[in-house]
Amino acid sequence: MSNTERTFIMIKPDGVHRGIVGEIIKRFEQKGFKLVAMKFMQASVAHLENHYADLSKKPFFAGLVKYMASGPVVAMVWEGLNAVKTGRVMLGETNPADSKPGTIRGDYAIHVGRNICHGSDAVESAQKEIALWFKPEELTSWEPAQNPWIYE
Ligand code: IDP
Ligand code: MG
Numbered sequence: 089m090s091n092t093e094r095t096f097i098m099i100k101p102d103g104v105h106r107g108i109v110g111e112i113i114k115r116f117e118q119k120g121f122k123l124v125a126m127k128f129m130q131a132s133v134a135h136l137e138n139h140y141a142d143l144s145k146k147p148f149f150a151g152l153v154k155y156m157a158s159g160p161v162v163a164m165v166w167e168g169l170n171a172v173k174t175g176r177v178m179l180g181e182t183n184p185a186d187s188k189p190g191t192i193r194g195d196y197a198i199h200v201g202r203n204i205c206h207g208s209d210a211v212e213s214a215q216k217e218i219a220l221w222f223k224p225e226e227l228t229s230w231e232p233a234q235n236p237w238i239y240e
Contacts (some may be wrong), residue, residue: 091239094124095171096217098206101159108196109162112205115178115192116166120239124165125218125227133157139220151201163221168239172214175207 099112117123131139136156143149166175180187180194184203187194197204208214218227 091169092167093169093171093211093214094165094167094218095175095214096206096208096221097164097166097175098221099162099164100156100202100204100206101161102155102202103196103204104160104162106196106204108204111196112192113162113164116164116175119174119178121166121168121171121175124167124229125222126162126164127222127226128160128162130160131157131163135220139217148201155201165218165222165227172208172211176209179205179207 097112097116099109103109103112113123133153136153137144140149140152140156143152146152168174178192180191182193182203183200184193184197185200187197189195192205193203208217
């Protein structure tokens with residue numbers, strides 16, 4: 089168990105377009121996770137092909153990358169106990185049709201190709217994704233001695 093587990097959460101272009109950036113950030117804040125890094129940016133096709141490299145053989149890959157490059161995204165790193173697994177629970181299932189109400193995809197999406205938000209699926213992939221989207225110096229550190237965090 090680690091209070092410093094980190095996950096990569098990204099609000100996709102449809103989430104930005106629909107004006108629910110604040111709503112998604114609010115959920116992670118209110119759950120009790122700590123925001124470590126965040127940037128608003130439009131990612132290149134090459135960067136997104138890299139991010140989704142594991143899916144390169146899927147028939148929807150080209151459409152996925154095109155959609156992800158179509159507008160700005162909000163890339164974030166959130167930290168806390170079980171951040172990866174709990175982040176996935178908060179997202180819901182990949183297909184919004186299978187996502188329960190109360191989850192992000194369950195509340196705000198209807199189509200698998202426009203499912204609002206990304207979340208790392210394992211600690212190892214989270215580490216890879218964080219390194220892909222952020223430079224080490226972009227990750228903040230809250231020194232407990234100077235900035236006590238409520239759960240530490
Ligand atoms: P995840 O985002 O829940 O981890 P993955 O299987 O990693 O799901 O797929 C990455 C993204 O690819 C999904 O979030 C979704 O946007 C898209 N995707 C997955 N399956 C399909 C599909 O069958 N059709 C269209 N897009 C898909
Ligand atoms: Mg995935």
